[in-house]
Amino acid sequence: MTIPHDVVALDRTLFSKELNLQADALSSLARASFESLRTGNCPGREFTGWFDWPMTHGFALEQEIQTWAKSYKPNYDLVVVVGIGGSYLGAKSISDILLGPGDSVLNRSGKKIVFAGQNMSESALGDLLKLMELKSPVINVISKSGTTTEPGVAFRILKSAMERRYGKEVAAERIIATTDASKGALRKLAQESGFKTFIVPENVGGRYSVLTAVGLVPLALGGIDTKALLDGAHAAFEGFKKPELSGTAKVALEYAQCRTAAWNAGKVNEVITYPEPRMRNLVEWLKQLYGESDGKNGKGLLPVSLECTMDLHSLGQYLQEGPRSMMETFLAVENPRNSRERILVPELNHNTDELKYLENMGLDQINDAAMKATRVAHAKGGVPCLEIRTKDLSPASLGSLIAMYETSCAVGGLMLGVNPFDQPGVEAYKTSLFSLLGKPGY
Amino acid sequence: MTIPHDVVALDRTLFSKELNLQADALSSLARASFESLRTGNCPGREFTGWFDWPMTHGFALEQEIQTWAKSYKPNYDLVVVVGIGGSYLGAKSISDILLGPGDSVLNRSGKKIVFAGQNMSESALGDLLKLMELKSPVINVISKSGTTTEPGVAFRILKSAMERRYGKEVAAERIIATTDASKGALRKLAQESGFKTFIVPENVGGRYSVLTAVGLVPLALGGIDTKALLDGAHAAFEGFKKPELSGTAKVALEYAQCRTAAWNAGKVNEVITYPEPRMRNLVEWLKQLYGESDGKNGKGLLPVSLECTMDLHSLGQYLQEGPRSMMETFLAVENPRNSRERILVPELNHNTDELKYLENMGLDQINDAAMKATRVAHAKGGVPCLEIRTKDLSPASLGSLIAMYETSCAVGGLMLGVNPFDQPGVEAYKTSLFSLLGKPGY
Secondary structure (H helix, E strand, O other), X not given: OOOOOOOEEEEOOOOOHHHHHHHHOOHHHHHHHHHHHHOOOOOOHHHEOOOOHHHHHHHHHHHHHHHHXXXXXXXXXXXXXXXXXXXXXXHHHHHHHHHOOOOEOOOOOOOEEEEEOOOOOHHHHHHHHHHHHHOOEXXXXXXXXXXXXXXXXXXXXXXXXXXHHHOHXXXXXXXXXXXXXXXXXXXXXXXXXXXXXXXXXXXXXXXXXXXXXXXXXXXXXXXXXXXXXXXXXXXXXXXXXXXXXXXXXXXXXXXXXXXXXXXXXXXXXXXXXXXXXXXXXXXXXXXXXHHHHHOOOOOOOEEEEEEOOHHHHOOHXXXXXXXXXXXXXXXXXXXXXXXXXXXXXXXXXXXXXXXXXXXXXXXHHHHHHHHHHHHHHHHHOOOOEEEEEEEEOOHHHHHHHHHHHHHHHHHHHHHHOOOOOOOHHHHHHHHHHHHHHOOOOO | OOOOOOOXXXXXXXXXXXXXXHHHOOHXXXXXXXXXXXXXXXXXXXXXXXXXXXXXXHHXXXXXXXXXXXXXXXXXXXXXXXXXXXXXXXXXXXXXXXXXXXXXXXXXXXXXXXXXXXXXXXXXXXXXXXXXXXXXXXXEEEOOOOOOHHHHHHHHHHHHHHHHHHOHHHHHHOEEEEEOOOOOHHHHHHHHHOOEEEEOOOOEOHHHXXXXXXXXXXXXXXXXXXXXXXXHHHHHHHHOOXXXXXXXXXXXXXXXXXXXXXXXXXXXXXXXXXXXXHHHHHHHHHHHHHHHHHOOOOOOOEEEEEEOOHHHHOOHXXXXXXXXXXXXXXXXXXXXXXXOOOOEXXXXXXXXXXXXXXXXXXXXXXXXXXXXXXXXXXXXXOOOEEEEEEEEOOXXXXXXXXXXXXXXXXXXXXXXXXXXXXXXXXXXXXXXXXXXXXXXXX
16 A cells, blocks of 8 residues: 555644744754664664664564464454553554444444553453453563563453463463563563464664554454554655655654754643544553653653643633643644544524534534634644644554654654653652562562 | 541652742641632632532532432433533543443443533544444533533534434433523523423532532432532531641642642642542543633643553653653542452462562552552652542542542632632633634624
8 A cells, every 4th residue: 555655744833933943943953863863873773673664574574463363263352452651552542543442332343452451450450350251352461571560460360360261271372472582571471371472672662662563463453454554654754765855754853843942942841632532542652752752851841632622621721821831732633534424513493502603514624623723722822833634543644643753753852862762760660669569679 | 427527638748848848838828818718708709609519509409419310200321411621520530430431331330421522523422322322311411501612512413313213302301401590502492392400500610510410410310429429528628617627628728838839939730640540530620620720820730640550651751850840749549449359469380570579469559559659759850749648439538539629729729819710711712713613703
């Protein structure tokens, strides 16, 4: 499938004149940062395997995974992904958009994906255990080390439940491990138990791993067109190879320049505003991507999400008249529907509710207008506003969007002077937890 | 039911010495602000009807609503609440905690509550229409005016669907309107159509309205013990009548002092960290409460939510090492379970996953330790950290918590020098939308 190179567009008209000038002045720095990334000369270069991934490994891997998934023997209707952070957010963002929440009574497809190991809530895990009893589940446990507390605890519990239900041998056929190629606790357990395994690549960090086996295995098990996802990402990465950037590739660099200009001008928050409830976890993925890449050495914009129009009736007041501590980026979608069914505002024979002017308009059209109206209102209130607009929420467009965001985030981190691929601060709470709970050696 | 006056506690030990001193120095201002609220002498005094609400109106109203709900004729298993902002967030926060998401296949109770009218997503409304077809729904439409765009559009569509299914007359029996006592579009429509109605009180703003008919009607229809909810709130409000504040009442004022001290010291964000996925919408309710009350005249902390431990693997790095722009409040729960079933970490005959030290420990215990560990780690990273701890998530404790937060938020807004009960900035995007869509007169 050939995907256009300009699936993603950037509108800077309401970003303020000064910030646009400052962003433009950063173009050489952005270009140099990008070149250091492309040529593998940047800080954290050992974790830049995600760049151009479809071409270097992705397409071959995708074919391998789909071939395996199509001949996978166990009957299942529920994929339980056990992982935390980068080990689940990418797959969750895509499956939420394309399949809907996995515990919903509404069935958009025969197979559902749910996620565990992100917390240690007894209530949440209890609900999941009940859901698994109602279904025929398989488990995809994703962990490089196999010793991270949350997924480790969840996997112990879910594996026991599977073994009680199916017996040890059949349970093992229903467990797929995505882990380090050779070392670590999960690799060892998988070998001993005979789990099917896939590899967490050495040179791709968690938050950049959605297009590797980490994301592709659960998505393929859920029946999603992972080939189209890679095609979309590939189209975007190809764009970066041209001497003169245009389309999606140009957006990546310009967006990084705008964010850097906002940071330089004293902004500390980036509000990311999106139009569809099912895009919530796509923005959660963005929050990890940006929060972990930028947030170090006292630097970085805090990514904050805003669901349009819902959250305008909670945080709208603050955005309009609170401290001017933020820039805002609207992630708009030209055609957000999954299905062809339309919902129009019905006609009434009266105008008591003052909505006659909307009759026969499609909801998506009103929703998109609301995003534009909000951007105008917030810009008037002194918030520098960008719009990133993507064509639709198809797997291919999502692939392009992911490649754009990954590259833009990496370039922006390099411009900020940080290593966008490490996360040294994540260890602090783990160490504190181990010592509080009495883990030997802490 | 008699509820203790100290269901909610505050731990300031990791808020930093300087900020604690500054917070203490604000105690006279807090006390004076509270007195102006209690005696009705504060800015926005016409919207302070929520204070002491159970005693003044709530208990009588609750009895009226429950009596009606118990004799309500139509058979139903789904309550569809149509409302936005303050018209749904309170009920949603409580129903999520006590009943779980309304579209889940897991049935914690016979009746489920779902929410519409918060956005204009065709996909989301399409899903809801499908869910309603699978169930026997009633609709509770909540709007003071009846002309707000999002719930107005959703109600047009859902009402048409109900009328096609049940016929006009039976559909009308399945629609309950909560609206202004005498005027407005929804009042007029309800009169013409014969909907059962309840009243949105004149002297309580949306974000403070959860204990009025706005919250009580859907919660009663969902089978929740609304009497206990009011008992809990009443216990907290009674605490404010003592000359010397203690327990929950004391927490309210001290928490307001701490937030104000953080703002005065240059913080712009408050991260609200919570331990249970089903508390997410309680924190969304808090985000509206604080965002709309404080965020004006260039002032106020931006409320940002963090789900523990999930979001530590996305925003944890930023919290640990990013800009020191935030304070953090941990909303802990002593005993968060709804049921008596426990989930313990199972024993294994090996320690490959390095989790042997957690064997036979309950997940809730580990989860609570993780919250404490995170507070220690973030405080070490230079984030001033508070803990608000509540006994459990029972209706009574939630009532106390709500009364505490409402009062604390109002007092804090007054200390900040704003009117905590208006929201002038919310109109800006509406006006912008009307003009973009061509509403007559805009």
